[in-house]
Amino acid sequence: MAYKGLLKEIPVDGTTYKYFDLTALNDSRYDELPISIRYLLEAAIRHCDGFHVLESDVETILNWKQSQKAQSEIPFKPARVILQDFTGVPAVVDLAAMRDAVQKMGADPSRINPVCPVDLVIDHSIQVDHYGE
Structure with missing residues (x-):
């Protein structure tokens, strides 16, 4: 190192x-x-x-x-990814589809996982139309 x-x-x-x-x-x-x-x-x-x-x-x-004046690539290896529901749900669906495909091929679907820790945050607002009745 x-x-x-x-x-x-x-x-x-x-x-x-x-x-x-x-x-x-x-x-x-x-x-x-x-x-x-x-x-x-x-x-x-x-x-x-x-x-x-x-x-x-x-x-x-x-x-x-x-x-910054030249085009340079730098590695980006995040320690954690936080997804909101809008971007996270498609990712979860993709993981499920990949696991299904791997299982159909006879392999262990539990091997299909994100490389780094991922948190999925689902935050829905609740609207109150009537209260105190």
């Missing part, structure tokens, strides 16, 4: 958590990044394995001001 030196620990209520301390980069380019780009940088460093995410990907993000 190229950025192992950035991995720190913090104890909270008896539990120790690990995080990447991006300030330990000691890189002035980090200080100039907008917060949204810092999130992408942290994710790239966390997933930097030399295969899926390369050190050059991290450098592309650090060079954001120069990179």
